[in-house]
Amino acid sequence: MKVRPFPLVLAATLVFLFHLTLVPKRAMALSEPMLLPNHQIQLPQTARFFPKDASLTMHWMLDPKKIPEYLGNTARSKKKEEIRKDSKKLIEGFFALTGLNFDSELAEWIGPRISFALFESDQLDKSFGWLMALSNQDENSEKRFLQSFWEKQSLKGIELKINNYRGVDIISGNVITSNNNSNILSTALVNNEILLIASDKSVLQNSLNVSQLSKSNQSGNQELRESIQGLDDGIALVTVSPKSLHSIFSLPLRISQREDLNGFVGSIQSNGRNIALDGVLDFQSTAIEPEKYEEESLSLLASAGGPAEGIAIINSPSEILNKSNPNPLAQWIGPVLDNRLQKTSGIAAQAITNSDKGALIWLKEPDGWVIGTIKGNPLISNIDEVLRENNETRSELLINNNKLLVWSKLITKSIQTVDMLETKIDIILSQESETNWWSDTLAAIQQKSQDGLQLRENQLKQLRKSAENQPTLELALNSNQAQQELSNWYPLRILQSIAGRSLTPILQGFSFSIDANEGIDNSSISLRARLDIA
Numbered sequence: 001m002k003v004r005p006f007p008l009v010l011a012a013t014l015v016f017l018f019h020l021t022l023v024p025k026r027a028m029a030l031s032e033p034m035l036l037p038n039h040q041i042q043l044p045q046t047a048r049f050f051p052k053d054a055s056l057t058m059h060w061m062l063d064p065k066k067i068p069e070y071l072g073n074t075a076r077s078k079k080k081e082e083i084r085k086d087s088k089k090l091i092e093g094f095f096a097l098t099g100l101n102f103d104s105e106l107a108e109w110i111g112p113r114i115s116f117a118l119f120e121s122d123q124l125d126k127s128f129g130w131l132m133a134l135s136n137q138d139e140n141s142e143k144r145f146l147q148s149f150w151e152k153q154s155l156k157g158i159e160l161k162i163n164n165y166r167g168v169d170i171i172s173g174n175v176i177t178s179n180n181n182s183n184i185l186s187t188a189l190v191n192n193e194i195l196l197i198a199s200d201k202s203v204l205q206n207s208l209n210v211s212q213l214s215k216s217n218q219s220g221n222q223e224l225r226e227s228i229q230g231l232d233d234g235i236a237l238v239t240v241s242p243k244s245l246h247s248i249f250s251l252p253l254r255i256s257q258r259e260d261l262n263g264f265v266g267s268i269q270s271n272g273r274n275i276a277l278d279g280v281l282d283f284q285s286t287a288i289e290p291e292k293y294e295e296e297s298l299s300l301l302a303s304a305g306g307p308a309e310g311i312a313i314i315n316s317p318s319e320i321l322n323k324s325n326p327n328p329l330a331q332w333i334g335p336v337l338d339n340r341l342q343k344t345s346g347i348a349a350q351a352i353t354n355s356d357k358g359a360l361i362w363l364k365e366p367d368g369w370v371i372g373t374i375k376g377n378p379l380i381s382n383i384d385e386v387l388r389e390n391n392e393t394r395s396e397l398l399i400n401n402n403k404l405l406v407w408s409k410l411i412t413k414s415i416q417t418v419d420m421l422e423t424k425i426d427i428i429l430s431q432e433s434e435t436n437w438w439s440d441t442l443a444a445i446q447q448k449s450q451d452g453l454q455l456r457e458n459q460l461k462q463l464r465k466s467a468e469n470q471p472t473l474e475l476a477l478n479s480n481q482a483q484q485e486l487s488n489w490y491p492l493r494i495l496q497s498i499a500g501r502s503l504t505p506i507l508q509g510f511s512f513s514i515d516a517n518e519g520i521d522n523s524s525i526s527l528r529a530r531l532d533i534a
Contacts, residue, residue, distance in 0.1 A: 037235075038232075038269050039234070039235070041228050041234055041237050043059070043225065043228065044113050044115055045194070045219075046059075046113075046115045046135070047059065047115070047217065047218040047219040048214075049131070049133055049208070049210070049211045049217065050115065050131065050133070050207070050210070050218045050219075051216060051217060052218050052220075052221045053241055054118065054131075055118045055119050055120040055240070055248075056118045056240050056248065057115065057118075057239045058115070058116045058117075058237070058238050059113070059115045059237040059238075060115070060236050061235055061237075062235050062236075064102070064110065065110070098130070098132060105148070105149060106134070109142065109144070111134065111135030112135075114132065114134060115133040116132050116133075117130065117131045119203065120241075120243060129198070129199045129202075130198065131198045131199075131207055132196070132197045134194070134197070135194060135195075140192075143192070146189060146195075150171055153184070158174065160173055161173075161201075163201070165188075165204075166208045166209070168188050168208055169188065169189070170187070170201055170205070171187050171188070172185075172186040172201045185198065185199060185200070186199075186200055186201045187204075188204050188207075188208065190211075196208075218239070223262060224239070224265060227280050227282055228265060230280070231266065231280075232267050232276075232465075233267070233269070234267035234268050235269060236267070238266050238268060238279070240263055240265075242258070242261045242262075242263055245263070245281075249491070250489070250490060252331070252332060252335060254335070255281075255331055255332045258331075260283045260284040261282070261283055261328070262282040262283065262284060273532060274530050274533060275530070275531045276531075277527070277530075279527045279528075280525070280526055280527065281328070281525040281527065282522065283328060283522055283525075285523065286518060286522065287328060287329075287516065289327070289472070289517065289518045290315055290316035290327065290330070290472050290516060291319070292316075292472065296374045297359040297361070299435065300359060300360075300374065301313065301361065303372065303434070303435045304361055305449055305452070306365050306444075306447040306448045306449065306451075306453055307450060307451070307452030308364055308456050308478075309365070309477065309478045309481045310362075310363070310364035310475070310476065310477045311361065311364070311460070311474075311475070311476050312361070312362040312473070313360075313361050313362075313460075313473070314361075314472075315358075315360075316472070317353045317354075317360045318354055318355060319357070320334050320472075321334050321338055321353060321354050328523075328525060329516040337353070341353055344440065345426070345440060347386065347390055347426065348407065348427035348438065349369070349427075349438075351378075351383050351387070352378060352438055353371070355378035355383065357377060357378075358374050359374065360372065363453075365444040366444075367443035368443060370437055370439040370448050371437070371439070372436070373436050373438070374434065374436075375431070375433075375436055380436070387407045387426060387427070390409075392426055393407070393408065394406070404429065404430055404442075405428070405429040405431075406428050407426045408423050408426060409423075409426070410423060410424075411423075425441075426440075427440065428440070428442060456476045459476035459532075462530065463528055463530050464528075465528065471528075472514060472515050472516055473514050473515075474512075475510075475512045476509070477509060479508045479532075482508070482510035482531075482532075483504040483505070486504070486507060486510065487504050506533055507533070508532040508533060509530075510529070510530070511530045512529045513527070514526065514527050514528075
């Protein structure tokens with residue numbers, strides 16, 4: 001038996017979640033898939049054994065024994081048994097990564113809820129530590145498991161060590177060879193109710209320590225309890241430490257290293273055709289939230305159109321792009337938005353976005369991008385001045401009785417040692433009664449007048465917490481854009497390495513929103529995301 005390192009354990013957890021979402025969609029017997037039961041998000045009894053600063057914790061609210069039967073019932077009759085077997089293998093695979101055999105060692109007695117935590121080491125040569133907490137269905141089952149499990153390990157020649165710590169017996173196993181002396185895992189049974197299994201003895205000792213200190217464990221963390229109250233019902237509760245927000249989920253260091261950041265807490269929902277996340281980044285200090293312009297956003301959305309592959313609605317873009325803005329939302333989204341603007345041709349998109357003090361809408365049409373702004377914000381004269389300083393000239397173009405303004409300049413292009421003159425268009429402006437529409441191509445401006453935007457609008461509506469909710473930033477992408485944007489995301493790459501194949505083709509859409517919330521003594525960033533699966 002060998003305990004696997006953190007990336008594999010995390011991947012197995014994510015694969016498991018993907019599996020819960022995929023099966024009902026691809027093998028369902030009814031027109032609509034049965035939904036996994038979402039539960040009110042609460043901290044379980046086992047939370048007192050989990051340090052509040054753990055790198056990552058997951059408190060699952062699903063009975064692993066019932067999942068294969070549930071998924072089998074969603075499948076067509078010919079697929080029922082196949083789905084049950086696949087689900088069972090996946091569950092067994094997850095526990096096998098921790099060195100346990102689910103079917104022969106756990107299935108008969110394990111309770112309906114499982115908690116899992118990971119601990120990131122500061123030492124480069126050490127892998128992640130982990131802790132799992134299991135509940136039982138009768139008070140003697142865990143004792144029988146421990147006796148049977150450690151007897152088997154002893155027969156394999158593994159040296160057992162029993163240490164009493166804080167009134168609890170910790171059993172550890174060591175593999176001793178001529179070249180190695182390594183720990184396989186450690187166990188502790190608390191009050192004949194909760195079985196703790198960890199990667200090593202030190203993790204267990206720390207778990208028992210924090211269980212006696214309410215301010216150090218999740219159960220006694222009042223800030224965590226308050227954050228959980230506003231979360232959507234789900235199948236799992238997730239917490240992530242500031243450090244792991246960067247190392248695992250690629251949150252910028254400028255945010256993850258803020259001294260006032262408490263971390264992330266969120267709930268996960270699996271609704272047949274999608275995986276959804278509702279979460280909060282909590283901060284100990286106050287921050288002034290960016291101003292919102294709901295009427296402007298609605299006006300822009302009403303004027304937008306076309307078969308857009310992506311749509312984004314941004315409030316106060318100039319404030320978000322201000323590099324001296326200490327607001328955590330600006331520090332997070334500002335560099336991302338600036339990086340995207342840097343990749344656009346010309347300087348017009350940057351000038352427009354940096355000057356917009358209201359609401360802005362961005363459309364990714366099949367043949368280019370389109371930026372929508374409220375008339376007068378920014379002023380056309382201000383953008384014209386910036387472009388003229390870049391040696392661009394303004395001209396007018398009349399197409400189908402629609403007057404367009406075009407900024408362009410002449411450039412030279414060498415073709416087989418011959419210099420040729422070429423007109424480079426930076427931006428095209430189409431003016432409507434209340435809105436302005438800027439684009440890098442004529443084709444994209446014309447596509448904006450076509451139908452098809454309802455698909456992206458539906459994504460945004462499904463993501464919002466309520467009809468009245470107006471986040472600071474909203475984003476919705478179709479399958480093509482979602483696959484491009486998420487293809488290099490670290491958790492997805494881990495999943496693909498485990499699955500042995502590319503998973504990007506199953507991504508059919510992605511939507512995301514963030515909002516800043518200002519409190520009296522603290523502040524937070526609300527985050528909602530939804531991944532549509534084929």
